[in-house]
Amino acid sequence: MKLVIQRVQESSVTIDGHVVGSIGAGLLILVGVAQGDTQEDVDYLVSKAANMRIFDDENGVMNRSVIETGGEILAVSQFTLLASTKKGNRPSYIHAAGHELAVPLYENFCLQMSEKTGKATAKGVFGADMKVSLINDGPVTIVIDSKN
Numbered sequence: 001m002k003l004v005i006q007r008v009q010e011s012s013v014t015i016d017g018h019v020v021g022s023i024g025a026g027l028l029i030l031v032g033v034a035q036g037d038t039q040e041d042v043d044y045l046v047s048k049a050a051n052m053r054i055f056d057d058e059n060g061v062m063n064r065s066v067i068e069t070g071g072e073i074l075a076v077s078q079f080t081l082l083a084s085t086k087k088g089n090r091p092s093y094i095h096a097a098g099h100e101l102a103v104p105l106y107e108n109f110c111l112q113m114s115e116k117t118g119k120a121t122a123k124g125v126f127g128a129d130m131k132v133s134l135i136n137d138g139p140v141t142i143v144i145d146s147k148n
């Protein structure tokens with residue numbers, strides 16, 4: 001399972017011209033589920049993302065988590081994070097999990113993030129053609145792979 005975590009001032013996801021999820025200051029998290037991922041991957045990444053100290057403290061040092069700042073979370077499923085680019089110029093997505101595995105793990109990731117942060121996690125819609133907008137703060141962008 002892979003995450004791309006972006007510290008944002010605000011972010012939203014729109015489908016067919018309608019905003020389906022939006023947040024103020026916090027984290028936009030792109031979530032890619034791979035074949036073979038399990039609940040252990042979700043548990044690990046929820047803990048890492050929720051506790052990652054990438055927000056400034058009173059001295060301007062990145063020393064606070066999204067929990068400590070009261071920030072919000074927007075989680076968007078993104079199978080393209082699992083792209084293999086080793087051969088040719090067309091990415092292969094053969095390592096991305098199918099719906100039967102990816103949907104429950106993505107939904108569980110969102111549920112656990114809500115429980116961990118004490119705030120509802122805003123979401124996109126799995127498999128939809130989404131338009132994601134954000135104002136990146138920093139920019140701060142972190143990539144985490146549960147297998148590494």
